[in-house]
Amino acid sequence: MKPAPFAYESPASVDEALAALAGAGEEGKVLAGGQSLVPMLAFRLARPAVLVDVNGLEDELGGIEIAGGQVTIGAVARQRAVERAGLPLVSEALRLVGHPTIRNRGTVVGSICHADPAAELAAVALVLDATLEVRSRRGLREVPVEDLLLGPFTTSLEPDELALRLRLRPPAGWRWKVLEVSRRAFDFAIAGVVAGVGPDGTTGRVGVFGAAPRCYRVDGPVDELPELAVRRAEPTSDIHAEAGYRRHLVGVLARRALGALAGGGEVRA
Amino acid sequence: MRSITLRVNGRPVTAEVEPRMTLADFIRERAMLTGTHLGCEHGVCGACTVLLDGASVRSCLLFAVQADGREVTTVEGLARDGELHPLQRAFHVHHGLQCGFCTPGFLMALAELWPSRGLVGREEIEEVVSGQLCRCTGYAGILAAAYDAFGVA
Ligand SMILES: Cc1cc2nc3c(=O)[nH]c(=O)nc-3n(C[C@H](O)[C@H](O)[C@H](O)COP(=O)(O)OP(=O)(O)OC[C@H]3O[C@@H](n4cnc5c(N)ncnc54)[C@H](O)[C@@H]3O)c2cc1C
Ligand code: FES
Ligand code: FES
Numbered sequence: 001m002k003p004a005p006f007a008y009e010s011p012a013s014v015d016e017a018l019a020a021l022a023g024a025g026e027e028g029k030v031l032a033g034g035q036s037l038v039p040m041l042a043f044r045l046a047r048p049a050v051l052v053d054v055n056g057l058e059d060e061l062g063g064i065e066i067a068g069g070q071v072t073i074g075a076v077a078r079q080r081a082v083e084r085a086g087l088p089l090v091s092e093a094l095r096l097v098g099h100p101t102i103r104n105r106g107t108v109v110g111s112i113c114h115a116d117p118a119a120e121l122a123a124v125a126l127v128l129d130a131t132l133e134v135r136s137r138r139g140l141r142e143v144p145v146e147d148l149l150l151g152p153f154t155t156s157l158e159p160d161e162l163a164l165r166l167r168l169r170p171p172a173g174w175r176w177k178v179l180e181v182s183r184r185a186f187d188f189a190i191a192g193v194v195a196g197v198g199p200d201g202t203t204g205r206v207g208v209f210g211a212a213p214r215c216y217r218v219d220g221p222v223d224e225l226p227e228l229a230v231r232r233a234e235p236t237s238d239i240h241a242e243a244g245y246r247r248h249l250v251g252v253l254a255r256r257a258l259g260a261l262a263g264g265g266e267v268r269a
Numbered sequence: 270m271r272s273i274t275l276r277v278n279g280r281p282v283t284a285e286v287e288p289r290m291t292l293a294d295f296i297r298e299r300a301m302l303t304g305t306h307l308g309c310e311h312g313v314c315g316a317c318t319v320l321l322d323g324a325s326v327r328s329c330l331l332f333a334v335q336a337d338g339r340e341v342t343t344v345e346g347l348a349r350d351g352e353l354h355p356l357q358r359a360f361h362v363h364h365g366l367q368c369g370f371c372t373p374g375f376l377m378a379l380a381e382l383w384p385s386r387g388l389v390g391r392e393e394i395e396e397v398v399s400g401q402l403c404r405c406t407g408y409a410g411i412l413a414a415a416y417d418a419f420g421v422a
Contacts, residue, residue: 007288034332035330038330038332039312053335099397099400100325100378100396101318101325102327104324104325105327
């Protein structure tokens with residue numbers, strides 16, 4: 001249960017970090033909050049030769065900005081800080097991500113890059129049309145989270161690429177609700193939804209986590225959304241729950257969340 | 270190997286370490302403070318919780334090299350001048366422990382809230398307690414101790 005040996009780089013700038021990643025080739029890995037990566041190293045599910053620790057890049061990548069209807073979250077902004085940044089939907093989702101101690105270290109961008117199929121934040125990113133600003137020595141690209149998530153713990157990021165910031169684009173006038181079922185408060189969800197209703201009250205979106213190889217989003221008339229969400233589910237069975245139960249939860253949680261939204265109130269993005 | 274210096278409970282500790290040495294192992298094997306326990310070594314149980322510059326962290330999920338130059342507080346740093354910390358006293362009074370394996374983690378996770386006592390309610394305490402595993406007590410004594418120490422009804 002101890003990580004295998006690795007070389008440790010602690011770059012002082014984004015440029016240095018990109019150089020370290022480029023130098024490591026296929027063997028490098030970014031270390032952000034470490035709340036997912038270090039367990040994988042301990043289990044030796046990951047054995048990178050080089051860890052590039054980006055925690056020293058607070059000045060360049062620590063920011064959280066809200067401007068012009070867009071929210072920008074830097075790669076080393078801790079989940080705990082983002083939780084307190086006055087973003088109601090994101091805070092509501094973050095309260096369900098691990099425990100306070102985990103959120104003291106974990107980053108929002110790290111959660112997106114980790115691509116856990118049960119990650120609340122990935123579902124939030126999908127419903128808010130998020131993109132990730134990604135850089136390597138080869139150039140800069142803006143990747144929609146929709147195209148980033150390929151499958152369980154698998155993204156379209158290349159080994160030499162560093163995600164710099166996440167941009168969320170909350171549509172104006174929408175209201176949101178996050179619901180999940182987990183075994184214990186704040187544990188990973190068995191399944192969950194991020195449901196939203198537009199200003200017209202009839203069109204909506206549902207982001208689903210924990211019910212398919214990756215988080216997904218469905219759009220449509222509010223009445224049809226639970227059914228659409230269930231149809232896209234591809235759940236698996238594990239020690240926590242059977243596939244059929246997960247599929248059932250998607251429908252129930254989507255209906256409950258949309259029902260709560262129909263009653264008014266609930267959070268804005 | 271790298272030479273690093275951490276302040277552990279106010280005392281500088283310098284050692285040569287491999288980058289893969291966790292903060293937990295540094296505390297136990299270099300600072301020689303074995304109050305910080307290791308249960309799972311993958312972030313789940315909370316037994317290894319310590320404060321890093323006042324914020325609680327899982328010391329099994331951080332490498333010692335990442336804490337170079339920083340201030341670490343472990344359970345041994347709670348008592349002052351031979352007097353138990355009020356949290357420790359409350360755990361004693363309310364039977365907040367049986368085997369005691371989980372206790373340092375609970376104390377340190379709660380210690381993060383200590384500077385904001387007066388502002389802390391049941392909800393914050395329960396959120397913190399739910400992040401720590403105890404296989405003995407059933408949590409009732411731990412919660413009673415925490416409510417009492419923080420003065421919440
Ligand atoms: C006990 C426990 C409970 C948890 N519960 C939940 C939960 O309920 N829901 C949930 O969603 N998560 C949960 N987590 C995971 C937690 O949210 C992590 O913080 C998060 O998944 C990863 O963020 P990190 O900053 O710690 O990233 P790291 O662990 O440092 O990295 C994760 C992965 O992303 C890559 N990466 C990170 N940042 C970048 C970047 N900027 N550019 C490129 N690649 C990058 C890393 O290389 C690695 O592959 C839990 C973790 C623990 C230990
Ligand atoms: S030993 Fe660190 S959380 Fe279990
Ligand atoms: S007292 Fe034994 S695990 Fe908590």
